[in-house]
Amino acid sequence: MTHPADPEFPEPTHLPFTLPRLGWPEAVLLASIPLAVALTLAGLTLTGAFSNYTFIDPGLLVTRGLPIARVIHDGAAAVTVGLLLLATFVLPGQNRVPGIASYSQWSAARWAARAAAVWAAAGIAVLVFTAATTIGVPVTDERFAKQFLFFATGIELGQSLLVSVIGVLVVFVTLLVSKRVSVIAFAAAVALLALLPLALSGHAAGSDEHANAVDSLAIHLLGVSTWVGGLIGLILLRKRLGRDLAVVIGRYSVLAAWAFVAVALSGLINASLRISSPADLLQSYGLLIVVKSVILILLGLAGFWQRQLIIPKLRKDPADHRAFIRLAVTEVVFMAVAIGVSVALSKSAPPVSQGSVAATDVQLSLLGFPFPEPATIGRMLTAIHPDWAFLGGAAVLAGCYLAGVVRLRRRGDAWPVGRTASWLVGCVLLAYVTSGGPGVYGQVSFSTHMIQHMGLMMFVPPLLVLGAPILLALRALPKRHDHSRGLREWMLVVVHSRFLRVISFPAVAGILFAGSLVVFYYTDWFEFSLDTHQGHVFMCLHFLATGYLFFWVIIGVDPGPQRPSYPLRIILLLATLAFHAFFGLAIMSSDTIFAIDWWHALGYTDDAALLADQHVGGGIAWGAGELPVLFVTLAVVRQWITSEEREAKRYDRNAARTGEAELLAYNERLSALAVRDRDRDRDRDRDLS
Structure with missing residues (x-):
């Protein structure tokens, strides 16, 4: 299939990949990263999370580097997952070379490979900094290397982070070696699975109701990554889609609606497990939940506006996608704020203790x-x-x-x-x-x-x-x-x-x-x-x-x-x-x-x-x-x-339609066999006589 954005697209298996020209939407996307980091650090300061390192301080590099690495990690994970889901379920394909990705699918996969590389690097940093935080030893300490190995292989928290990094590396290598749509779908499945171990690294692991806490956090991660990453993918691929952009946005909006419901319900369950009463919403931790909830509502309204007004307008005039881009970029900025707040929440102590109750029950x-x-x-x-x-x-x-x-x-x-x-x-x-x-x-x-x-x-x-x-x-x-x-x-x-x-x-x-x-x-x-x-x-x-x-x-x-x-x-x-x-x-x-x-x-x-x-x-x-x-x-x-x-x-209908031709043909074959047998017996009797 040939798209207006690439009229000279010759063969989907041999294409040079060129980076798009950096426009204002891409510039805003890049600026969202430091915005999310700044909000994360501000949120951690508000909740007093940095003061928890009074007795065991792993160093400034770890205490500040871990939330920064987690923001980059979550953002790269969302972009990877979103782009791969777009390539798997949303973007138009081609039929000249069966099984091979189209230009837009292939472009999404290449972008996803780059995002996966960032995700893997940030995942390694998160693993190292989390080990230092858990052990209470700076990464520069000579004892850290031996204890890090034990943390990554012998402790459940370290094992879950390590498994996630390995999964991301599998995604990265897979996307480099094949351009088949089925392989891209496999990479998307592995990327989604690589998110799940991260649910074991939050507050949910050893607390009361840890099963529902882990499940809701896992669903939350899947929903956020699908929603945010898919929208970023549409912004990056808008010029390559041409007149197909309206159809693709319509398909993505269905995916985003499911993700919105998953994020809202899982967030509600998570919040109910971490606050004991509405009064907790007035504390610093609760205020971050309120901010995140308000952003979720605004994003839901923006999605409704996009589905009801912008998509029909884009279908009438596919070349005019300025309204969609403005709204989409605005949504991504709010999503970056939500990611920053989420990382701050994950690294802060909630009102309800999330520690193990093994000592008491x-x-x-x-x-x-x-x-x-x-x-x-x-x-x-x-x-x-x-x-x-x-x-x-x-x-x-x-x-x-x-x-x-x-x-x-x-x-x-x-x-x-x-x-x-x-x-x-x-x-x-x-x-x-x-x-x-x-x-x-x-x-x-x-x-x-x-x-x-x-x-x-x-x-x-x-x-x-x-x-x-x-x-x-x-x-x-x-x-x-x-x-x-x-x-x-x-x-x-x-x-x-x-x-x-x-x-x-x-x-x-x-x-x-x-x-x-x-x-x-x-x-x-x-x-x-x-x-x-x-x-x-x-x-x-x-x-x-x-x-x-x-x-x-x-x-x-x-x-x-x-x-x-x-x-x-x-x-x-x-x-x-x-x-x-x-x-x-x-x-x-x-x-x-x-x-x-x-x-x-x-x-x-x-x-x-x-x-x-x-x-x-x-x-x-x-x-x-x-x-x-x-x-x-x-x-x-x-x-x-x-x-x-x-x-x-079926036989009766066929017989009525053909005048029992099948039965007549069968009887004729039987008659022919009978004649053949009679002639053979007669010849044998003549030879014997």
């Missing part, structure tokens, strides 16, 4: 919430402790699905009510398993943990699979016509990919589904999921994903690789049920207590009681698989019967 420090009353059937059904990340995810899944159904019906297309009901029940069950009784008691005992595990693996996935979400999305989402890849196009790429063909092969899907049980419980992964929040989240996502994949192969109706025959599906189900029974019996007969250190840390000292509870959990693993497998087996039989009926109806 070990169970609270381990769980992140008060230890619940002993589990009963009633409490398992009624207990609630919101896991806001999974609750929000379930709500988004249900809302988007209903929006797709409404869109289909408005244009006159039907969608089975059973699929909608199955999907919604699956979303409700997901919310219950993560925030209801199984979520409350999942870390308290082995048996209740197994209830949560079986819910995530055996009950939620088949309900979601029967909802056929991919088929609904492909029918409801609009098709792109500029060779870019929106959500619909990426879904098609994934469902027809070689990777999905491999993992959806019945044996592979079965091994991932059943084999991960053994790996999870007979390695340190189980205790890791109990002892750390990231381990718990990874456990939930893994068993949801492997369960969804397995049941998608068995009963899925979404488009994708060819599925096995119906008899083979039933055999696979029976084999899975047998494995679950064997796995449950193995746990019931085991004399080794899994994750014994965790249970002892919670205060359980009776090993015999722990082993008895583990045996109960094994019985749950054995019995919990029977009901969903029976349900899925009935679904397979029903699909088998209906497929035969559809095939019969």
Whole structure:
């Protein structure tokens, strides 16, 4: 695809990259960096954060360098993520060389590579300065090098920062070696993942409600980076987009709206965990929250103004983008102020203590919430402790699905009510398993943990699979016509990919589904999921994903690789049920207590009681698989019967349309075979006589 901004664009694989002329928008963007730094230092002075180094002072370089490096780090991260998301989902593509990025996509990727280099350098500086702050030793001290190595590899805070830096370096190298759109999308995914470990380096790590604090901070980082970085990317690429600018801004505005909601809700959760009453908003820390909230509201109004007034005007006259640029640059300046305030907040002590409560309440420090009353059937059904990340995810899944159904019906297309009901029940069950009784008691005992595990693996996935979400999305989402890849196009790429063909092969899907049980419980992964929040989240996502994949192969109706025959599906189900029974019996007969250190840390000292509870959990693993497998087996039989009926109806329609030409041709072939056999028998009899 050729764009007005590059009429001589010859071949997307061989292009010199030239830096754009530095105009006033780029100059303002550069000036936003020292503005954010100045506001960060002013905010830290206001909250008295610099006075916390009275007893252990790592030096002026560290105390002032850490917030400065963090501002540059966050800004570069936002630019990297925003540009890569634009290239992946928003910018127009080309079709002359399949799979290769267009000029605008390639330009965004090159800018992202440069931003990733700055992000990595700033990340290293943040890692070094954070180590010096934690250890209390200046970086110039001869003891620092040895202690830094231990901090980066042996302490969770250092490990999270190191993992983030490694992820950024992977992004940088990936963008240098390939110009394929799929590789750019991979780099975007890695860049988003590189943001997540940073949530463990804030106030959230060891405090009360640390799970929700870490999750909300992670969502906040993702939303801010998408929103801010995408807008900066549009400013940098405005001249390369030409007449496509209006379409691109319209697509970005949808992405920005989702980011705005994520930032607002996650910020609200974060603030509620760090202030105890409205009176705290009058303190220095609370005033920074108020400033950030006011900026968020103003940015939301600016986004609404842009969507309602500026984008329609730009569509009428694509060459006149001055109003958009003025508003966008103004938004970025306010965003820079918000970033500066955010860094100051992250390095200041909030009114509510965010320190570890292990000295006063070990169970609270381990769980992140008060230890619940002993589990009963009633409490398992009624207990609630919101896991806001999974609750929000379930709500988004249900809302988007209903929006797709409404869109289909408005244009006159039907969608089975059973699929909608199955999907919604699956979303409700997901919310219950993560925030209801199984979520409350999942870390308290082995048996209740197994209830949560079986819910995530055996009950939620088949309900979601029967909802056929991919088929609904492909029918409801609009098709792109500029060779870019929106959500619909990426879904098609994934469902027809070689990777999905491999993992959806019945044996592979079965091994991932059943084999991960053994790996999870007979390695340190189980205790890791109990002892750390990231381990718990990874456990939930893994068993949801492997369960969804397995049941998608068995009963899925979404488009994708060819599925096995119906008899083979039933055999696979029976084999899975047998494995679950064997796995449950193995746990019931085991004399080794899994994750014994965790249970002892919670205060359980009776090993015999722990082993008895583990045996109960094994019985749950054995019995919990029977009901969903029976349900899925009935679904397979029903699909088998209906497929035969559809095939019969198809045959009847074809016969009516062709005058039973297929049957006549078949009979003619049989007659020809009969004549051939008769002639052969006659010739053989003549030879014998």
